[in-house]
Amino acid sequence: MDKIKIIGLKYPKKIIITSGPTNERLDAVMKITNMSTGALGATIANEFLENNNQDIDKLYYLSTKLSRQPIYSPKLDHIVVESTADLLRELKRLLTTEKIDAVIHSAAVGDYKGKYAITATMLAKEIATTFKEKNISQAELETRIAETIRNPQNIVDDDHKISSYEPDLMFKLDLTPKVIGEIKKLSPETKLFGFKLLDGVSHEELIAVANKLRIKNSADYIIANDLSQIGNGKHPAYFVGENGVDYTCEDKKDIAHTLRKIIFKN
Secondary structure, three states, rough: HHHHHHOOOOOOEEEEEEOEEEEEEOOOOOOOOOOOOHHHHHHHHHHHHHEEEEEEEEEEEEEEEOOOOOOOOEEEEEEOOOOHHHHHHHHHHHHHHOOOEEEEEEOOOOOOOOOOOOOOOOOHHHHHHHOEEEEEOOHHHHHHHHHHHOOOOOEEEEOOOOOOOOEEEEEEOOOOOOOHHHHHOOOOOEEEEEEEEEOOOOOHHHHHHHHHHHHHHOOOOEEEEEEEHHHOOOOOOEEEOOOOOEEEEEOOHHHHHHHHHHHHHH
């Protein structure tokens, strides 16, 4: 209980919850996304709105249009985002124009976004030109081929729908920015709750990785989950703080309840 009092925030509170997947555009109709539904973020928002509505000034809920949505409340402001860039832009706007008390960053932000589309024939032609020069070393050849793959001169026009009859279409992906790493930079006093999902690792590794993420991003807690343990209504989670695991949860509702206790001190 003492830990809850220490981290507890003053009233009224403005809170951001990020939820669900991000969608990264490949062409006018295709996108790269992940399997997140936004169920956890919606559960957290509902827990807050149902039990501490009077203690909330505004709850900003950032998610894609098709993600699971919370219950209606005049305190709720649903901000629709699509890509990682959209999410980061809205977070920057809110964190620099308002005093945000806490960010619960439960969104499953995609690790990759599309950079370009190209056909095998187009790429082969560009790579083939690197073989024309004589007396080129193996290392130089590898460097040139890698650079051609990173930045080819000719790519498929992806401003419109790419033909569905192209048999050898390929996409180059780029890394998306790490959203969690920007939150404390933008608003150092905001309480930050992040999430880390691994799959089939030991408990010790799960906690160690979560703690490294916490330290790297100056988070107050990282909530660690193992995908192999999630299912059939179960969602085991560990709240990793500066002193190790402070809280252990069994399901989404338990995670939401624990977050509510920490933030609202009840």
